Amino acid sequence: MSSGFRSMHPVVALLYYAGLLLFTLLVFHPLFLATEIAGLLALLLLQGQGRQLLRSLPFMLLMAASVALLNPLFSHRGAHILFYWLDQPITLEAVLYGLMMMTMLLTIFIWFISYNYTVTTDKFMYLFAAAAPRTALLTLMAIRFVPLFQRRLRQITLIQRLRGIDAGTGSLKKRMTDGMTLLKVLLTWSLEEALQTGDSMTARGYGSTKRSTYTIYKADLQDKLVMLLLTVSGVVTLLFWVQGYGKLEIYPRMRPADFGWQEAVMYGSFCLFVLIPAGLEGKEKWLWRSSKHSNYPSDTLKKTGTRSMSYRSS
Amino acid sequence: MLCGPSGSGKTTLLRHLKRELTPVGSSSGTLTYKGQPLSGLPAAVAAGEIGMVFQNPDAQIVMDTVWHELAFSMENLGLPPAVMRTRLAEICGLFGLEPLLYRPVHELSGGQKQLMNLASVLLLQPKVLLLDEPTSQLDPVAAREFIMALQRLNEEMAVTVIISEHRLEEVLPLADRVLMLEDGKLLADAAPRLFARQTGSGALTSAGRYLPAASRLYLSLAPEADSVAPENIPLTVREGRRWLHALMAGTDAAAGAELVNNLNSPAAETLLTCREVTFRYEKEGREVLRKLSLTLKQGEFLAVMGGNGAGKSTLLHVMNGLMKPQRGRIELAKGKTTGLLAQNPLLYFSYDTVAEELQHMGSYAGLTPEAAASEIEALLAVFQLREVLQSHPHDLSGGQQQQTALAMMLLMKPDILLLDEPTKGLDPAAKDRLAALLQQLRGQGISILIVTHDVEFAAKHASRCALLFDGGITAEGTPAEFFSSNYFYTTAVNRIVRDWLPQALTIEDVIRTWPASAYRC
Numbered sequence: 141m142s143s144g145f146r147s148m149h150p151v152v153a154l155l156y157y158a159g160l161l162l163f164t165l166l167v168f169h170p171l172f173l174a175t176e177i178a179g180l181l182a183l184l185l186l187q188g189q190g191r192q193l194l195r196s197l198p199f200m201l202l203m204a205a206s207v208a209l210l211n212p213l214f215s216h217r218g219a220h221i222l223f224y225w226l227d228q229p230i231t232l233e234a235v236l237y238g239l240m241m242m243t244m245l246l247t248i249f250i251w252f253i254s255y256n257y258t259v260t261t262d263k264f265m266y267l268f269a270a271a272a273p274r275t276a277l278l279t280l281m282a283i284r285f286v287p288l289f290q291r292r293l294r295q296i297t298l299i300q301r302l303r304g305i306d307a308g309t310g311s312l313k314k315r316m317t318d319g320m321t322l323l324k325v326l327l328t329w330s331l332e333e334a335l336q337t338g339d340s341m342t343a344r345g346y347g348s349t350k351r352s353t354y355t356i357y358k359a360d361l362q363d364k365l366v367m368l369l370l371t372v373s374g375v376v377t378l379l380f381w382v383q384g385y386g387k388l389e390i391y392p393r394m395r396p397a398d399f400g401w402q403e404a405v406m407y408g409s410f411c412l413f414v415l416i417p418a419g420l421e422g423k424e425k426w427l428w429r430s431s432k433h434s435n436y437p438s439d440t441l442k443k444t445g446t447r448s449m450s451y452r453s454s
Numbered sequence: 455m456l457c458g459p460s461g462s463g464k465t466t467l468l469r470h471l472k473r474e475l476t477p478v479g480s481s482s483g484t485l486t487y488k489g490q491p492l493s494g495l496p497a498a499v500a501a502g503e504i505g506m507v508f509q510n511p512d513a514q515i516v517m518d519t520v521w522h523e524l525a526f527s528m529e530n531l532g533l534p535p536a537v538m539r540t541r542l543a544e545i546c547g548l549f550g551l552e553p554l555l556y557r558p559v560h561e562l563s564g565g566q567k568q569l570m571n572l573a574s575v576l577l578l579q580p581k582v583l584l585l586d587e588p589t590s591q592l593d594p595v596a597a598r599e600f601i602m603a604l605q606r607l608n609e610e611m612a613v614t615v616i617i618s619e620h621r622l623e624e625v626l627p628l629a630d631r632v633l634m635l636e637d638g639k640l641l642a643d644a645a646p647r648l649f650a651r652q653t654g655s656g657a658l659t660s661a662g663r664y665l666p667a668a669s670r671l672y673l674s675l676a677p678e679a680d681s682v683a684p685e686n687i688p689l690t691v692r693e694g695r696r697w698l699h700a701l702m703a704g705t706d707a708a709a710g711a712e713l714v715n716n717l718n719s720p721a722a723e724t725l726l727t728c729r730e731v732t733f734r735y736e737k738e739g740r741e742v743l744r745k746l747s748l749t750l751k752q753g754e755f756l757a758v759m760g761g762n763g764a765g766k767s768t769l770l771h772v773m774n775g776l777m778k779p780q781r782g783r784i785e786l787a788k789g790k791t792t793g794l795l796a797q798n799p800l801l802y803f804s805y806d807t808v809a810e811e812l813q814h815m816g817s818y819a820g821l822t823p824e825a826a827a828s829e830i831e832a833l834l835a836v837f838q839l840r841e842v843l844q845s846h847p848h849d850l851s852g853g854q855q856q857q858t859a860l861a862m863m864l865l866m867k868p869d870i871l872l873l874d875e876p877t878k879g880l881d882p883a884a885k886d887r888l889a890a891l892l893q894q895l896r897g898q899g900i901s902i903l904i905v906t907h908d909v910e911f912a913a914k915h916a917s918r919c920a921l922l923f924d925g926g927i928t929a930e931g932t933p934a935e936f937f938s939s940n941y942f943y944t945t946a947v948n949r950i951v952r953d954w955l956p957q958a959l960t961i962e963d964v965i966r967t968w969p970a971s972a973y974r975c
Contacts, residue, residue: 262519284518287560298776299801302794303862304818321804329800332848336513342474344527344575345501352532354525354542 144424145183145417149363150263152370156417157255159374163410164247166381169388172410173243179414180250186421189257193250200249204242211238217391237390262356269353277351289326296325366416373413380406455625456618457664458635460851460881464618467635468584471616473500487582498531505580509587509879511567520562521555524574531578538577545573549603563762565596569603576607583607585617590879593762593907598624620881623666623946627689634664647684663882667910667946668694671961694950702954722752725790725870725901726773731782732925733765733772742768743779744925750870750901755892757912757933758905759943760922766905769922770794770872773903793868797875799859803847808839808858811847815862826865833861836891853884864895871895873904877911889915913937913945913959933959
């Protein structure tokens, strides 16, 4: 299923995810991070990825929580000492910093889930090919080999068992030699076939002239519009960051965050950046839901009101 | 069309016609394309105007997804995107590839892969298309589809097609010219019907087995075959039936003699029983075998047939004990063993020479070196593998690889042989040799079970046939019973003569039972 944000041009997705990652690492502010998490979560949920998210949630929480707990235990910087634990001072700053790190980690985890779902291998390779066509071609060929070799190795393992070569039984030494034999069979077979693949490539004119690239993606008006919006809002946020806004100072001493108009503008533009994909996805959802009820104007005459089997002559 | 036994130089000839693939070696003579020497063509023209499709569908594939594979050849020639898009749209429409466009290549069936390979070459709009046994790895239905696609190309787009092929039943009637190669020499070069007549008259009798069933039947029944006008020789089932109708018009020989059923063996010992076997690969997967029951008796030659993906190979793996069924049981008689020959013989090899393979197999089978040596000697004589003893298994021809793998399995002295598509990709002569070999093994008391698509082979050699469909055995019986009750899934000879001799499956059957009066009209 691909619709909404997922069906957009790869460059849009690249711009979005690159920008998002950049802001995660640069903008050190709980409000911004929370907004980012909310935006990504909304996007994932609208894309129907809730189950996927739930499955990885325990791991994410465990990792993030351990960071939050460990930071105050190991870092003792800061001026506000809360209490002593095993003769070690636990400072407010360290606790807060740990919580910030936790939020950041969570953001990155969720970012990865969303990225993996939206930027498929195909799209990544398309973007990559624009930068390095030859390497991309090689990578694509290599990518095909991974599942291919897996399938072949399974076949080989099955059949070689008939002649006593089995990496699953026997002494350690036998297992190792047998495992190597299986790999050798795989390698010989695959190399032999690679020769034919090479033939097929030359037969189809590989290397005869400069290659062109066929693309299945086309940037339409909406893609361009969204790209423009993302760029503008991203650049505005970045400019404010360069000015020093949107930074929470914890170390060496906690300072209360002030939230002036500059922060408000920066936050607004950041919100726009983060929420565009979720908005697109939501629009798509709404479109499908509402199209069930709406009637398209058409030439066919449609009777309104209830129809009855019997004709009533007027 | 090119025909001839394996190793007669068909591939070498085709590769000479494709400049990029010209084999290394010493050569003499000239090759011209449109009056120009082939070696003088610009690279893009040589690649684009002469296209080639190979035997193995998998080995030709370079890319991961169908659209990328199709675009690959056009990208190589540096065509602009707009042109690529139009051509792709056109070809996908022609071959019905549109639903497959975004699928990963490995999900495709063999037939679909081969069609994709053909389409990818055609996107360059070649004038000449070279095909090296393109259907040898395909099942009959996929092969027919592929050949029909070729026919359309040839007739509607005026593409010259040069094809080497063992499957003559479908290709020969379509061909304009038939070339027969043997030992690198051109034995015949004629129109199909003329070629058929030449094979009837002495010099080319060995080529007789390359003809379709209708022509073979005609030549063996018509006494005046030598002098017959070539345009009378039937090539297809339809023409064969028409000829027989004309022949039988005057006589009332419709009640042909009943075939004597001499294949009914007495109750032999049951060796292998499958009892309501159910198998699936994954927990959520489809049931590949469903409550399948099958028995194999001592000394039998059972042929199991069925469409692609019907679970034939799975059945063999389960019967051999390589995979455990989820329900049901496989019962093997006490003290009996099975040997499996998988579809791809390459899976068996792990050493550098054939001799080493056999020796290691011998020691695994628990034979003493002397016993192993004498066993190997005997097998080498039977399989005629002596001259390739020191070669690498990968350097052998397909038939030899298969025989080596079979010899390895026989060192284990199995009582039951399970063979997976043993006739795939073999030329008619090699098929006959394999059949003789299997009959010889059967004579030694080995029971044989093959799964195959090859109807003609099963009809000729099996003692019992079974059809695997929807996970179970739906029909079984002696070849005569089995095939005569089928309308489509039967031999070409049976389709020709079924109005008169419903039980005749092979030419030999027909000759044996043909009413003698018909000979002389």
